[in-house]
Amino acid sequence: xxxxxxxxxxxxxxxxxxxxxxxxxxxxxxxxxxxxxxxxxxxxxxxxxxxxxxxxxxxxxxxxxxxxxxxxxxxxxxxxxxxxxxxxxxxxxxxxxxxxxxxxxxxxxxxxxxxxxxxxxxx
Amino acid sequence: xxxxxxxxxxxxxxxxxxxxxxxxxxxxxxxxxxxxxxxxxxxxxxxxxxxxxxxxxxxxxxxxxxxxxxxxxxxxxxxxxxxxxxxxxxxxxxxxxxxxxxxxxxxxxxxxxxxxxxxxxxxxxxxxxxxxxxxxxxxxxxxxxxxxxxxxxxxxxxxxxxxxxxxxxxxxxxxxxxxxxxxxxxxxxxxxxxxxxxxxxxxxxxxxxxxxxxxxxxxxxxxxxxxxxxxxxxxxxxxxxxxxxxxxxxxxxxxxxxxxxxxxxxxxxxxxxxxxxxxxxxxxxxxxxxxxxxxxxxxxxxxxxxxxxxxxxxxxxxxxxxxxxxxxxxxxxxxxxxxxxxxxxxxxxxxxxxxxxxxxxxxxxxxxxxxxxxxxxxxxxxxxxxxxxxxxxxxxxxxxxxxxxxxxxxxxxxxxxxxxxxxxxxxxxxxxxxxxxxxxxxxxxxxxxxxxxxxxxxxxxxxxxxxxxxxxxxxxxxxxxxxxxxxxxxxxxxxxxxxxxxxxxxxxxxxxxxxxxxxxxxxxxxxxxxxxxxxxxxxxxxxxxxxxxxxxxxxxxxxxxxxxxxxxxxxxxxxxxxxxxxxxxxxxxxxxxxxxxxxxxxxxxxxxxxxxxxxxxxxxxxxxxxxxxxxxxxxxxxxxxxxxxxxxxxxxxxxxxxxxxxxxxxxxxxxxxxxxxxxx
Numbered sequence: 001x002x003x004x005x006x007x008x009x010x011x012x013x014x015x016x017x018x019x020x021x022x023x024x025x026x027x028x029x030x031x032x033x034x035x036x037x038x039x040x041x042x043x044x045x046x047x048x049x050x051x052x053x054x055x056x057x058x059x060x061x062x063x064x065x066x067x068x069x070x071x072x073x074x075x076x077x078x079x080x081x082x083x084x085x086x087x088x089x090x091x092x093x094x095x096x097x098x099x100x101x102x103x104x105x106x107x108x109x110x111x112x113x114x115x116x117x118x119x120x121x122x123x
Numbered sequence: 124x125x126x127x128x129x130x131x132x133x134x135x136x137x138x139x140x141x142x143x144x145x146x147x148x149x150x151x152x153x154x155x156x157x158x159x160x161x162x163x164x165x166x167x168x169x170x171x172x173x174x175x176x177x178x179x180x181x182x183x184x185x186x187x188x189x190x191x192x193x194x195x196x197x198x199x200x201x202x203x204x205x206x207x208x209x210x211x212x213x214x215x216x217x218x219x220x221x222x223x224x225x226x227x228x229x230x231x232x233x234x235x236x237x238x239x240x241x242x243x244x245x246x247x248x249x250x251x252x253x254x255x256x257x258x259x260x261x262x263x264x265x266x267x268x269x270x271x272x273x274x275x276x277x278x279x280x281x282x283x284x285x286x287x288x289x290x291x292x293x294x295x296x297x298x299x300x301x302x303x304x305x306x307x308x309x310x311x312x313x314x315x316x317x318x319x320x321x322x323x324x325x326x327x328x329x330x331x332x333x334x335x336x337x338x339x340x341x342x343x344x345x346x347x348x349x350x351x352x353x354x355x356x357x358x359x360x361x362x363x364x365x366x367x368x369x370x371x372x373x374x375x376x377x378x379x380x381x382x383x384x385x386x387x388x389x390x391x392x393x394x395x396x397x398x399x400x401x402x403x404x405x406x407x408x409x410x411x412x413x414x415x416x417x418x419x420x421x422x423x424x425x426x427x428x429x430x431x432x433x434x435x436x437x438x439x440x441x442x443x444x445x446x447x448x449x450x451x452x453x454x455x456x457x458x459x460x461x462x463x464x465x466x467x468x469x470x471x472x473x474x475x476x477x478x479x480x481x482x483x484x485x486x487x488x489x490x491x492x493x494x495x496x497x498x499x500x501x502x503x504x505x506x507x508x509x510x511x512x513x514x515x516x517x518x519x520x521x522x523x524x525x526x527x528x529x530x531x532x533x534x535x536x537x538x539x540x541x542x543x544x545x546x547x548x549x550x551x552x553x554x555x556x557x558x559x560x561x562x563x564x565x566x567x568x569x570x571x572x573x574x575x576x577x578x579x580x581x582x583x584x585x586x587x588x589x590x591x592x593x594x595x596x597x598x599x600x601x602x603x604x605x606x607x608x609x610x611x612x613x614x615x616x617x618x619x620x621x622x623x624x625x626x627x628x629x630x631x632x633x634x635x636x637x638x639x640x641x642x643x644x645x646x647x648x649x650x651x652x653x654x655x656x657x658x659x660x661x662x663x664x665x666x667x668x669x670x671x672x673x674x675x676x677x678x679x680x681x682x683x684x685x686x687x688x689x690x691x692x693x694x695x696x697x698x699x700x701x702x703x704x705x706x707x708x709x710x711x712x713x714x715x716x717x718x719x720x721x722x723x724x725x726x727x728x729x730x731x732x733x734x735x736x737x738x739x740x741x742x743x744x745x746x747x748x749x750x751x752x753x754x755x756x757x758x759x760x761x762x763x764x765x766x767x768x769x770x771x772x773x774x775x776x777x778x779x780x781x782x783x784x785x786x787x788x789x790x791x792x793x794x795x796x797x798x799x800x801x802x803x
Contacts, residue, residue: 059599059643061598062599063643069642093647093667093668094686096690098691
C-alpha cells in the first residue's frame with residue numbers, strides 16, 4: 001500500500017510539488033524531504049498538487065503543519081491545488097481551508113503568488 | 124615451582140633415587156675396581172631412576188615427533204661427550220673416577236630416559252590392553268640386565284633372557300599405530316629421523332660398550348638392549364611410515380575436515396554478536412589454512428571497512444585489500460581467489476607476504492564482505508586450503524546472516540513490546556465501562572489497531588446532572604500518540620469541571636497543548652455536554668468527524684465548524700470554533716466516531732465510508748444502543764475481513780429514552796466482548 005512519490009518543478013518562480021500515491025505515516029518522510037530541500041534552496045513559494053494523490057492520513061497532513069510556520073516566516077506560503085473530493089473532505093474536516101488557500105488548478109495558485117509579489121513591490 | 128620441588132623431595136622414589144646416586148658415586152669414585160659392587164649400584168640406580176623419571180609423568184604432549192627426536196639427540200650427545208672425554212679427563216686418580224662416575228650417570232640416565240620414551244611411544248594411540256606385552260618385555264630386559272652379574276658359568280641364563288628380550292622387543296615394535304595419525308609433512312620428516320636414529324643408536328651402543336660402559340656389565344647390557352630396541356623400532360618405523368606415505372594425504376584431508384567441522388560448529392553457537400563473530404571467523408580462517416594473518420572486509424556503498432585484524436597491521440591489510448578490490452572486485456568472485464603478494468608492491472608492506480586468499484561472504488543480497496588471509500612462508504595455498512576456505516566462507520556467510528536476522532528480530536520484538544505498552548496505556552486511558560443513566564443509554568466500542576492509532580474517548584459526570592463527553596484522535600501513532608492521549612485525558616478531566624462552554628473548553632485545551640504538541644502532530648476532537656434532565660446537548664467540533672443525529676431513522680450530520688487542536692495557536696482557532704446546541708427528543712440517537720470507522724479498508728483498499736455507516740444506522744435506529752453499536756462493528760468486521768486494521772476504531776452512541784427509562788440491563792456492559800470478536 002505504501003507507494004508514494006513526489007516530483008518538483010519550477011513555474012514562474014513558484015515551486016510545484018506533485019504528490020502521487022498514498023501519503024501516510026510511513027511515506028510522510030518522502031514529502032518531508034521534498035519540503036526540506038525546497039526550504040534549503042530558499043524556495044518558499046510552494047504549490048502542492050494533489051491531482052495524483054490517492055490517500056492522505058493524518059500523519060500526511062502533519063507534514064504540512066510541520067513546515068508552514070517556517071515558510072510563512074520567510075514570506076512564503078504553501079497553497080494546495082487539484083484535490084479530489086475525498087482528499088478535500090479530509091482537509092476540510094480538520095479545518096485546513098481556514099489555514100491554507102486551496103485552488104482548483106496550479107495557474108490560479110501561481111497567479112495568487114504573483115499578485116502578492118506585485119502588491120508587495122507596489123508598496 | 125618451589126612446591127613441586129618440596130613435593131619431589133618428600134617423594135619416596137626421589138629419596139631412593141638420591142641415595143642410589145650417592146652410593147653409585149661413592150663406589151665408582153673410591154672403589155672403581157670392584158666391578159660387582161659398581162654393577163649392583165648401577166642396577167639400583169638405573170632401577171630407581173626408572174621409577175623416579177617414570178613417576179614424574181613428563182610426557183603430556185600428544186605429538187610423538189619430539190619423542191623420536193629426543194631418542195636421536197640423547198645418543199648424539201653421549202657420542203660427543205665420549206669423544207672429548209678421553210682428551211679432557213686424566214686416566215686415573217680420584218678426580219678421573221669421579222668424572223667417570225658422572226659420565227656413567229649421564230649414560231645411564233640417557234638410556235633410562237630413552238627406555239621411558241619408548242614406553243611412551245609404545246602406548247601412544249595404543250589400546251590399554253597391550254600393557255601386559257610391554258610390561259613382560261620390560262621385565263625380561265630387567266632380568267637380562269641383572270643376570271649379567273651371574274658368574275660366567277651361568278651366562279646361558281643371561282643369554283636366554285637376552286634373546287627373549289630381543290624377541291619381545293621385535294614383537295612389540297611390529298605395530299606402530301600412531302603413524303597413521305600424523306600429517307604428511309611430518310611423515311616425511313619422520314622417515315629421515317628414523318634413519319638417523321638407527322645410525323645414532325647403533326654407533327652409540329658400539330662406541331660406549333667397547334669403551335666406558337664395558338666395565339659395568341649390566342649397563343653394557345642395557346645399552347645393547349636399548350640400541351637393539353632402537354634399531355628394531357626405528358627400522359619398523361621407517362618401513363611403516365614408508366607404507367603409510369601414499370595414504371598420508373587422505374588422512375591429512377580427513378583430519379582437516381574434522382577439525383574444520385569443529386570450527387564451523389563453533390561459528391553456529393556464536394551468532395549473538397556480529398563483532399565477536401567476525402573475530403572468530405578471522406581466527407578460524409587462520410587455523411584452517413595455516414596462514415599467518417587474516418582479516419575481514421565489509422562492503423560499503425562505495426568502499427569497504429576492515430575489521431577483525433588478526434596478526435596484521437591496518438596499513439598492510441588496507442593495501443592488500445585495495446589491490447584485491449582494484450583487480451578482482453569487478454569480477455565479483457563468488458569463490459575463493461588466490462594470488463601472489465609480489466604484485467601488491469610488496470616493498471611497501473611492513474610484513475612479509477608471499478600469497479594471499481580472498482573468500483567472499485555471501486548473503487541473499489549479494490556479496491557482503493570478504494575474508495582475507497595471507498601466508499608469509501613460501502608455502503602457497505594448495506587445493507585443500509582453497510576448498511576449506513570455500514566451505515568455511517559459506518558457513519561464515521550463514522552465521523553472519525543468522526546474526527543479522529537475530530538482531531532484526533530482537534529489534535522487531537522491542538518495537539512490538541513498545542506497541543504493547545502503548546496499547547496498554549491507551550486501554551487505561553479510556554473508560555472501563557459505560558456510564559448508566561435513567562434517561563440516557565450509552566454504548567461505546569473501541570478496537571485498537573496494532574500500531575496504536577491514538578483514539579481517545581471519555582465521559583465525565585458533572586454536577587447538576589450533566590454528562591460531558593469527549594472523542595478525539597491524535598494524529599501520531601504508537602507510544603508518542605499514547606503520551607498525547609494521556610495529556611488529553613488530564614486536560615479534559617480538569618477543564619470539564621471548570622469550563623461549561625465546549626467552545627471555550629476546546630480553546631483552552633488548544634492553548635494548553637501548545638507547549639507540548641509537536642508542530643506535525645494535531646488532535647481532532649469533539650467535546651460536548653448533555654443535560655441528563657432536559658436532553659439538551661451543547662457541543663463543539665475541533666476538526667473531528669461530524670456527529671450523527673438519528674431521528675426516526677434519518678441521519679442528520681452535525682458538523683459545526685472548527686479547526687483541529689494544535690493546528691493553529693492564534694485567535695483563529697477560537698474564532699473557527701462553532702458551538703452547536705440540539706434538543707434530544709424520545710428515541711433520538713447521537714453517534715460519535717473516529718475516522719477508523721469510516722476509513723476501515725476492505726481487501727480492495729476501499730473505505731467503509733459514511734454512506735454505509737448511515738445506512739446501518741437507519742436500519743437499526745430502533746434497537747438499543749448496544750445492539751446498534753454491535754451491528755456497526757459487525758459490519759466493519761465483515762467489510763474488512765482478510766485485511767489489517769490500520770487505525771483505531773472508536774464508536775460512542777447515546778440514546779435518549781426519557782419515557783422508557785433504561786432498558787436492557789443485561790446488555791448494558793462495556794465493549795469488551797465485541798472487541799475480542801473483531802480482533803480475531
